Amino acid sequence: MGSGGNGGIGVPSQGGTTLRLLTGAEYLTSVKALLGPLTTQLVPPTDASVAGFVSVGAGLLNVTSTAQAAYEAASLAATAEVFGDAPRWQKLVGCTPKDDLGDACVTDFIKTFGRSAFRRDLTDDEVSLWLGVAKNAAMVAGTAAQGLATMTSGLLQSTNFLYRVETNKLDGSNGRLKYDGLSMATRLSYTLSGGPPSAALLTAATSGQLDTADGLRTAAAPLLASSGVGDRMTAFFSEYAQAEEVSLVVKSQTLFPTFNAALKSSMLQSIQLFLRNVVLAPNADVRSFYDSDQAFVDANLAPFYGAQAPASGFAQVTLPPTSGRAGILGQAGVLAAQSQSDRTSPSRRGLFITGTFLCTTPMPPPPGVDTSVPPVVNMPLTTRQQLEATVKGAKCAECHSMFDPLGFALEHFDPIGRYRDTENGLAIDATGTVNGLSFDGEAQLAAILRQDARVLPCLLRNFYRHANGRAEDDKDPAQIDGMGKSLAARSFVWSSFLPDFVASDAFRSAPALPITTGSP
Amino acid sequence: MAILDDLKVSRRHALKGVLSGVGVSLWLPVLDVMCNENGTAFAQGAPFPTTFGIFFWGNGVYPGSQWTPEVTGEGNTWKLPTNLEDFANLKDHMTLVTGLDMLDAQFKGHGWGVVYVLAGGDGTICKTIADIQKSPYGSLPETAEGTQWMPTIDQLVANAVHTSEPFKSLETGVLKYTGLNMGTVGLNLAHTGPNKPLPPERDPATLFNKLLSAGAPPSTGSGTPIDVSNKLRRSVLDALLVEAKRLQMRVGSADAKRLDAHMESIRSLEQSIPTTPGNTKPAGPTCPAVTAPTAQAANVDLTKVSATSAAMNQLIASALACNMTRVYSHLWSGPRDDNHYPVINVDTEHHSLTHSGSRDVPRVAEIQKYIMSQYANLAQTLKDTPMGATNLLENTIIYGISELSEPGNHIMKDYHVVLMGHAGGKIKGNRHYRKAGRKVTELMLTLQQVMGMNVTSFGTWDKTSTTMPEILA
Numbered sequence: 001m002g003s004g005g006n007g008g009i010g011v012p013s014q015g016g017t018t019l020r021l022l023t024g025a026e027y028l029t030s031v032k033a034l035l036g037p038l039t040t041q042l043v044p045p046t047d048a049s050v051a052g053f054v055s056v057g058a059g060l061l062n063v064t065s066t067a068q069a070a071y072e073a074a075s076l077a078a079t080a081e082v083f084g085d086a087p088r089w090q091k092l093v094g095c096t097p098k099d100d101l102g103d104a105c106v107t108d109f110i111k112t113f114g115r116s117a118f119r120r121d122l123t124d125d126e127v128s129l130w131l132g133v134a135k136n137a138a139m140v141a142g143t144a145a146q147g148l149a150t151m152t153s154g155l156l157q158s159t160n161f162l163y164r165v166e167t168n169k170l171d172g173s174n175g176r177l178k179y180d181g182l183s184m185a186t187r188l189s190y191t192l193s194g195g196p197p198s199a200a201l202l203t204a205a206t207s208g209q210l211d212t213a214d215g216l217r218t219a220a221a222p223l224l225a226s227s228g229v230g231d232r233m234t235a236f237f238s239e240y241a242q243a244e245e246v247s248l249v250v251k252s253q254t255l256f257p258t259f260n261a262a263l264k265s266s267m268l269q270s271i272q273l274f275l276r277n278v279v280l281a282p283n284a285d286v287r288s289f290y291d292s293d294q295a296f297v298d299a300n301l302a303p304f305y306g307a308q309a310p311a312s313g314f315a316q317v318t319l320p321p322t323s324g325r326a327g328i329l330g331q332a333g334v335l336a337a338q339s340q341s342d343r344t345s346p347s348r349r350g351l352f353i354t355g356t357f358l359c360t361t362p363m364p365p366p367p368g369v370d371t372s373v374p375p376v377v378n379m380p381l382t383t384r385q386q387l388e389a390t391v392k393g394a395k396c397a398e399c400h401s402m403f404d405p406l407g408f409a410l411e412h413f414d415p416i417g418r419y420r421d422t423e424n425g426l427a428i429d430a431t432g433t434v435n436g437l438s439f440d441g442e443a444q445l446a447a448i449l450r451q452d453a454r455v456l457p458c459l460l461r462n463f464y465r466h467a468n469g470r471a472e473d474d475k476d477p478a479q480i481d482g483m484g485k486s487l488a489a490r491s492f493v494w495s496s497f498l499p500d501f502v503a504s505d506a507f508r509s510a511p512a513l514p515i516t517t518g519s520p
Numbered sequence: 521m522a523i524l525d526d527l528k529v530s531r532r533h534a535l536k537g538v539l540s541g542v543g544v545s546l547w548l549p550v551l552d553v554m555c556n557e558n559g560t561a562f563a564q565g566a567p568f569p570t571t572f573g574i575f576f577w578g579n580g581v582y583p584g585s586q587w588t589p590e591v592t593g594e595g596n597t598w599k600l601p602t603n604l605e606d607f608a609n610l611k612d613h614m615t616l617v618t619g620l621d622m623l624d625a626q627f628k629g630h631g632w633g634v635v636y637v638l639a640g641g642d643g644t645i646c647k648t649i650a651d652i653q654k655s656p657y658g659s660l661p662e663t664a665e666g667t668q669w670m671p672t673i674d675q676l677v678a679n680a681v682h683t684s685e686p687f688k689s690l691e692t693g694v695l696k697y698t699g700l701n702m703g704t705v706g707l708n709l710a711h712t713g714p715n716k717p718l719p720p721e722r723d724p725a726t727l728f729n730k731l732l733s734a735g736a737p738p739s740t741g742s743g744t745p746i747d748v749s750n751k752l753r754r755s756v757l758d759a760l761l762v763e764a765k766r767l768q769m770r771v772g773s774a775d776a777k778r779l780d781a782h783m784e785s786i787r788s789l790e791q792s793i794p795t796t797p798g799n800t801k802p803a804g805p806t807c808p809a810v811t812a813p814t815a816q817a818a819n820v821d822l823t824k825v826s827a828t829s830a831a832m833n834q835l836i837a838s839a840l841a842c843n844m845t846r847v848y849s850h851l852w853s854g855p856r857d858d859n860h861y862p863v864i865n866v867d868t869e870h871h872s873l874t875h876s877g878s879r880d881v882p883r884v885a886e887i888q889k890y891i892m893s894q895y896a897n898l899a900q901t902l903k904d905t906p907m908g909a910t911n912l913l914e915n916t917i918i919y920g921i922s923e924l925s926e927p928g929n930h931i932m933k934d935y936h937v938v939l940m941g942h943a944g945g946k947i948k949g950n951r952h953y954r955k956a957g958r959k960v961t962e963l964m965l966t967l968q969q970v971m972g973m974n975v976t977s978f979g980t981w982d983k984t985s986t987t988m989p990e991i992l993a
Binding site: 016017018019043046048050057060061062063064065066067068069070072076125126129130132133136137140141146150153154157158159160163165167248249250252253254255261340341342343345348351355 | 667686687688691696698700701703704708712713714715716717718719726730744748751752753755756757759760762763764766767770771772775778779781782784785786788789819820822823858859860862867868869872
């Protein structure tokens with residue numbers, strides 16, 4: 001593993017420089033921050049999700065020739081648009097240079113644009129490299145605009161732009177690897193806003209302001225007040241809950257002819273509105289993620305939630321206790337995403353809950369276990385009855401008892417997330433126990449999950465992964481513990497916790513892992 | 521003014537025409553005059569390139585009457601089994617290898633299987649359940665959050681045979697993986713190393729554009745002549761190499777390797793840029809015009825998956841005919857895939873069905889037969905695409921493989937491998953070879969040698985230096 005997660009023998013790292021590729025979304029935001037709004041559609045290379053997050057994949061992925069071709073095509077398309085329009089590029093560059101690009105303002109442009117692109121000042125060598133590219137291109141193509149366009153397309157393909165370059169070194173006071181100021185500017189900005197640091201933030205970094213916790217808080221304040229942070233945190237919770245899966249699942253069209261692209265899109269939007277306006281609302285307790293009675297419906301979803309359809313768009317509704325729904329697991333989109341095409345799967349839903357919200361994943365069936373299901377007796381059964389009959393043997397039950405009961409709690413919801421009282425003419429049984437606490441249905445399970453001591457540490461562990469772009473290691477639990485204390489001290493309000501987090505060691509530093517030789 | 525600008529027909533304008541459905545050549549074709557008299561090689565005597573492909577599908581086969589011919593041998597002595605009947609017109613190009621085992625031929629799982637059949641396993645995890653504990657992510661099911669720990673065979677071949685083609689390897693797929701988290705191996709076939717997947721393209725239109733932009737390079741600005749654009753692109757790529765090299769001095773060994781790979785990608789892109797006006801890289805003997813596909817990605821509408829599949833197959837053929845790559849891998853479905861198949865009226869998921877008892881065996885068999893019909897379509901499309909006097913299928917070898925043998929109990933015994941193509945005459949075809957107890961790694965070693973690689977042993981599980989001369993011509 002890139003972060004040396006294998007443990008092993010070796011001396012602890014003294015720090016160094018690591019690379020995180022911009023994710024597709026970060027790439028697009030960055031290009032637009034540099035060039036302004038674009039009408040040309042840019043297509044960055046595909047992200048890869050590792051350990052649940054594309055930000056972790058970004059620390060490991062290689063740039064293939066296909067990806068490099070995509071970066072080239074995107075940068076050429078973007079610069080062709082901007083430099084094809086004289087007033088536009090002259091505004092960007094700040095002057096109208098002569099055709100040989102000998103003007104001082106060209107060098108100034110390379111320095112300022114390059115600083116925004118590389119998120120640091122360019123070295124003299126870098127300035128002269130790109131000035132050379134620009135002058136050569138202007139000569140070959142015969143125009144100043146083409147020279148500047150070519151140089152700009154190059155900066156947008158540079159490894160210094162495409163990778164977030166993060167540098168840290170051993171901090172004797174706590175034995176961790178502390179990130180330097182410029183690295184912190186980049187980390188702050190992408191984590192909180194999804195885009196590159198502003199010129200002011202870079203200046204704060206070089207002045208040393210980001211070397212202290214208080215300085216970081218001050219620098220983070222404008223980012224935390226901007227609308228970007230809401231988008232960014234909604235995206236995190238959405239990725240955590242695997243919400244986008246709903247747009248990928250396909251259902252049996254015989255059984256669920258209404259499950260079409262429009263409904264899937266409503267389901268995903270409804271989840272995102274819930275996250276942004278309920279879970280992440282100012283002063284909201286983040287544990288509402290698990291058990292809130294609020295939801296968002298449009299005309300497509302109103303029948304699912306037994307609500308009145310709004311005249312247009314989405315409306316926030318309070319779910320009646322009879323709905324049986326609460327929190328994220330009550331969202332139709334999550335239920336549909338975690339079901340099979342023609343039936344629910346309590347095992348699959350239960351594994352989703354244990355893996356995602358409790359951070360425990362049971363082992364696969366051990367060797368020698370016959371995993372084929374015995375023939376069904378010729379009588380109607382509920383999904384639960386069938387499953388219970390199949391796994392009743394001690395060998396299966398040992399593990400299935402860890403997750404099937406959690407899935408049973410969701411049995412009132414069919415494969416597309418609609419409420420049902422019966423299945424095959426038989427009453428649904430959604431009762432069970434978790435940690436000795438009894439529940440009947442999803443809403444009661446949600447209330448128990450909110451109180452479960454494993455749930456918040458698991459959420460924070462995932463946020464730690466997401467923000468730091470790497471899977472946590474055995475040196476990390478203390479940091480995640482600290483995040484839990486900080487969240488509690490902030491009355492579980494996520495927006496109040498964020499300033500503490502970005503100023504904490506959990507975000508300002510990385511563990512000093514042993515350097516292993518020969519690790520991949 | 522607008523009219524004057526339109527008259528300066530740059531490559532960029534040509535691209536717009538293509539997107540409206542007008543067919544153009546992806547790459548300048550080699551004229552007949554560039555082939556030798558018989559049309560079997562380039563005029564200079566260089567043989568047509570032998571290409572290497574993989575067709576992978578999830579969830580195994582059913583050894584027995586549906587999959588295993590009763591007799592072994594060549595020519596008319598053996599008959600296609602039920603599930604391979606769609607290869608009737610292609611039997612001459614098929615080498616069916618059955619009876620192969622993995623390790624001790626006992627229960628393993630989808631994750632172990634895919635690590636084995638694509639990369640020859642690895643030395644550290646997944647050999648036994650206890651070994652999974654060594655994963656840096658802790659206790660995990662199969663390879664969930666896991667990955668290929670060695671480069672997959674397509675990448676080994678690509679490293680050896682790639683010259684100046686725009687794509688060192690081409691990754692395509694059809695069904696988007698659905699089901700239990702299988703880490704990077706669910707969604708991706710090709711890997712260059714752990715957590716280094718090369719994601720496949722599953723949308724025909726996006727693949728088309730990707731091939732097109734490699735064939736007809738992006739313009740650096742409207743109205744810029746193509747040879748000027750190309751000079752400018754090269755100057756930028758040179759500068760990128762300088763920067764990457766400088767950055768490489770500052771980072772640790774893992775990131776230094778990533779930058780090595782990145783620089784190789786930059787060089788490969790640079791090599792694909794023509795150096796003289798009007799003379800592009802050497803292309804295949806015939807480079808057919810392709811029309812922008814109208815089929816959508818399979819997950820948009822599973823009932824139309826056959827159209828998606830046919831469109832992808834056509835684009836793979838075009839890429840090979842235009843010499844855009846020598847290595848291709850096609851991920852029909854991932855290991856343990858749980859898609860369903862409304863196109864043949866099977867509304868329950870593939871993987872779930874394999875574990876729902878003997879009553880569902882016929883439905884799984886229908887899915888397998890359908891997948892094989894799509895593999896046959898790929899082979900037929902290659903056969904229908906001329907290459908000099910022969911065709912693409914003559915000059916390729918496709919490794920058709922699933923991660924398992926019998927899926928209900930995950931038994932790693934009696935793998936069935938469907939090889940297609942004559943590899944430029946090195947593999948005879950029309951043969952069923954079966955020998956119980958031989959290993960998949962032996963076949964994988966043989967395939968690498970067929971591709972001209974100088975390797976004498978292969979695999980970390982079932983490491984072997986034994987080959988299978990029985991399947992060679």
